[in-house]
Amino acid sequence: MLESLAxxxxxxHRAYAEGLDPRAVIAxxxxxxxxxxxxxxxxxxFSTDTVDAAVAALPAFDPERxxxxxxxxxxxxxxxxxxxxxxxxxxxxxxxxxADAPVVERLAGAGAILVGKTNLDQFxxxxxxxxxxxxxxxxxxxxxxxxxxxxxxxxVAVARGLVSFALGTDTAGSGRVPAALNNIVGxxxxxxxxSTRGVVPACRTLDCVSVFAGTVDDAWAVFATAAAVDPAxxxxxxRPAAGFGAAPESFHLGVPSPDSRRFFGDDTQAAMFEAAIxxxxxxxxxxxxxxxxxxxxxADLLYEGAWVAERLAAIESFIAEAPEALHxxxxxxxEGARSLGATDxxxxxxxxxxxxxxxxxxxxxxxxxxxxxxxGFVTLDEITADPLGPNSRLGTYTNFVxxxxxxxxxxxxxxxxxxxxxxxxxxxxGGEDGRIASVAxxxxxxxxxxxxxxxxxxxxxxxxxRTAVSDPLEIVVVGAHMRxxxxxxxxxxxxxxxxxTVETAPRYRLxxxxxSRPPRPGxxxxxxxxxxxxxxxxxxxxxxPVGFARLVAGVPAPLSIGTVELADGSxxxxxxxxxxxxxxxxxxxxxxxxxxxxxxxx
Numbered sequence: 135m136l137e138s139l140a141x142x143x144x145x146x147h148r149a150y151a152e153g154l155d156p157r158a159v160i161a162x163x164x165x166x167x168x169x170x171x172x173x174x175x176x177x178x179x180f181s182t183d184t185v186d187a188a189v190a191a192l193p194a195f196d197p198e199r200x201x202x203x204x205x206x207x208x209x210x211x212x213x214x215x216x217x218x219x220x221x222x223x224x225x226x227x228x229x230x231x232x233a234d235a236p237v238v239e240r241l242a243g244a245g246a247i248l249v250g251k252t253n254l255d256q257f258x259x260x261x262x263x264x265x266x267x268x269x270x271x272x273x274x275x276x277x278x279x280x281x282x283x284x285x286x287x288x289x290v291a292v293a294r295g296l297v298s299f300a301l302g303t304d305t306a307g308s309g310r311v312p313a314a315l316n317n318i319v320g321x322x323x324x325x326x327x328x329s330t331r332g333v334v335p336a337c338r339t340l341d342c343v344s345v346f347a348g349t350v351d352d353a354w355a356v357f358a359t360a361a362a363v364d365p366a367x368x369x370x371x372x373r374p375a376a377g378f379g380a381a382p383e384s385f386h387l388g389v390p391s392p393d394s395r396r397f398f399g400d401d402t403q404a405a406m407f408e409a410a411i412x413x414x415x416x417x418x419x420x421x422x423x424x425x426x427x428x429x430x431x432x433a434d435l436l437y438e439g440a441w442v443a444e445r446l447a448a449i450e451s452f453i454a455e456a457p458e459a460l461h462x463x464x465x466x467x468x469e470g471a472r473s474l475g476a477t478d479x480x481x482x483x484x485x486x487x488x489x490x491x492x493x494x495x496x497x498x499x500x501x502x503x504x505x506x507x508x509x510g511f512v513t514l515d516e517i518t519a520d521p522l523g524p525n526s527r528l529g530t531y532t533n534f535v536x537x538x539x540x541x542x543x544x545x546x547x548x549x550x551x552x553x554x555x556x557x558x559x560x561x562x563x564g565g566e567d568g569r570i571a572s573v574a575x576x577x578x579x580x581x582x583x584x585x586x587x588x589x590x591x592x593x594x595x596x597x598x599x600r601t602a603v604s605d606p607l608e609i610v611v612v613g614a615h616m617r618x619x620x621x622x623x624x625x626x627x628x629x630x631x632x633x634x635t636v637e638t639a640p641r642y643r644l645x646x647x648x649x650s651r652p653p654r655p656g657x658x659x660x661x662x663x664x665x666x667x668x669x670x671x672x673x674x675x676x677x678x679p680v681g682f683a684r685l686v687a688g689v690p691a692p693l694s695i696g697t698v699e700l701a702d703g704s705x706x707x708x709x710x711x712x713x714x715x716x717x718x719x720x721x722x723x724x725x726x727x728x729x730x731x732x733x734x735x736x
Contacts, residue, residue: 136162140590141298143352146204147197156189156204156247163206163249166296174269175287175296177211177221179250188247201355203245205298209238210288211251212258213301213343214332222334223256223266226459227452235332236367237301237343237360244359249297252287256461257449258303258336259468260284261311261528262517265461270514274316274587275555280512282312282528285344289316292346293586299347299356305336306436307532309344310544314507314557318586319578320544321345321353321571324564325536326371328357329364335448337441338369340536348585349592350545350575354378357567377568381576384418386629386678388500391423396430396530400510406556407506410547410577414504417576420606420678422500422631432489433533437467437526439474439482441537446471463521486537493538495626497563499681502570505531507544507557531559539564545574547581555583606676609685610636610698610708612644613655613728616673620652624688628681633674639699640669644728645711645719647692655728656693656711656719669701671727672708 136158139145146159167176189204197203209215212222214231215238221228234242242248255265263286264270273281274293281290285302289312292300302309304322313320321344328343335341343360347353358375389411397404411421435441445468446453457465497503509531512524535542540561547556558577560570582594609630614621617632638657643666645656660667677685686695692715698708725731 141295142348150195150204160185172272174253174271175290176250177253200245205246206249207246208250208252208291208297208300210254210285210302212334223254226456236329236364240360255284256464258284259464261307262525265464278513282315284308285312289346293318295588302344304342304344305340307529310532311528313544317546317555319347319350319353321357322542324373324541325539326369327361327373329367329370331367337444350578354571373565378571381572385501387419387421388424388503389421390426394426397509402550403510406550410558429534432537436533440479443471443474495623498627499629502560502562505559507559541567543570543574545578546583607682608706609675610672612657612672614652628685629678630675633676636672636674637669637701641667642670643667643723644670645716646722647719658711668723
């Protein structure tokens with residue numbers, strides 16, 4: 135019975151309620167670890183006496199008061215556990231922690247049983263899981279591919295069903311890439327939601343403690359338990375774990391536009407992502423294509439200037455004393471910061487601020503984003519031949535996330551056509567952890583893949599009857615709302631998406647209005663025989679109904695929304711002006727374009 139028992143919270147708590155002794159579960163946990171025969175997963179296991187003492191100290195079974203009661207778990211070995219070595223996968227760096235990290239303390243207080251500490255890419259620098267002086271953990275799904283890093287041991291331990299959940303850390307994707315490679319859930323919280331005190335820093339300003347679990351429900355239960363403001367952690371923030379529940383009936387989903395997706399030739403991964411988008415649409419998503427170039431540019435900053443220097447700052451004194459103790463690749467990356475100066479750091483800060491501002495309206499226009507968790511797979515042979523290139527590719531869709539303070543959750547989808555695990559990551563603005571977790575749970579149960587490599591399958595949930603997302607509405611803009619103009623952000627914030635450049639029918643006049651801030655034109659329909667009328671350049675945008683209503687409600691007089699005839703004879707809604715407003719306005723119809731008028735006036 136125990137050999138086939140799933141270690142998720144639902145099944146274990148049901149078994150405990152029926153009388154199962156947690157000591158039997160811990161014994162089964164030890165048996166599974168031994169049977170896995172993988173010396174690369176755990177760097178430290180607690181003695182039988184220590185774990186048995188923790189089990190004996192458990193209060194009476196009460197999952198309401200102790201939501202993680204009796205669940206065995208592991209933590210990445212850059213997180214402190216009292217009286218236990220913290221190595222960060224560097225034996226010469228090891229120290230004995232004086233106290234539990236706050237996140238560990240909170241999980242133990244909720245009844246979880248810590249069984250050991252897991253392997254990682256040294257100093258949490260890497261996404262492949264092989265930059266360690268210890269044996270490399272075997273990928274739980276396919277031993278020919280990398281286990282993923284830096285939280286390699288934590289992900290593999292969960293995927294193989296050795297523990298119920300595990301803690302990792304995430305700065306550049308270390309809590310998401312290993313989840314994708316091992317077919318499990320990886321929850322990367324909003325910055326500051328979980329205390330990082332007692333964690334060996336990588337980039338202190340970006341580090342997050344992450345959660346690996348077999349199901350979204352388990353990952354959320356762990357996150358909700360561990361989330362708390364830590365007054366002793368200057369980077370801790372009040373970001374309550376709220377909003378997790380039923381997925382919304384409809385939601386607006388930002389998707390990398392087809393021409394900005396990066397799969398590096400992996401057509402099978404591209405097909406997996408398209409199938410996942412279709413599943414999300416079945417669950418109520420209205421998809422909006424987004425140019426991902428600014429996200430990629432943000433990602434490039436992570437290993438330039440300020441943030442590489444931050445990695446050096448974290449362990450600078452240790453490197454100075456024992457540089458030979460570092461893994462060669464890790465050392466090369468971190469010591470690369472020695473050529474950087476303070477001016478490089480500030481240039482990075484300034485560029486990040488510009489990119490954040492540029493992406494604000496993009497993020498405001500949708501409820502969440504979806505990206506492939508990884509652009510493709512990396513084999514052990516590939517990373518041996520090139521230690522840097524394949525690692526960088528794995529960070530394509532992860533490196534920008536913490537720089538932009540986004541919440542993220544990686545969730546398995548149906549296997550690819552070649553049998554390797556499928557996976558996507560949902561992203562949203564910081565503080566929206568509950569929203570994306572709710573959709574992730576719906577997607578996970580809709581796809582119903584195997585849980586890790588355990589052989590257990592999620593119960594498939596059919597799509598409920600839903601109110602369909604209404605078709606988008608079209609609107610013609612001729613002035614300050616066009617691309618690159620001062621009010622474009624209003625369209626983006628309302629969920630607008632540029633469709634194409636068009637011309638009106640040749641029976642309109644264009645006026646430069648007076649006393650308008652910012653400057654804007656007015657489009658007025660005239661009679662068919664007006665010799666001064668002409669065709670006016672315009673842009674056609676699409677808006678979701680709610681965004682259309684929001685935009686129309688804010689249109690100031692003397693502008694209005696009416697029916698505009700286009701050059702092809704079709705009609706659609708668009709910006710017009712009241713005739714009375716043209717009495718003191720300048721007729722600029724001869725320019726045939728507000729953009730051209732502005733350029734020539736300048």
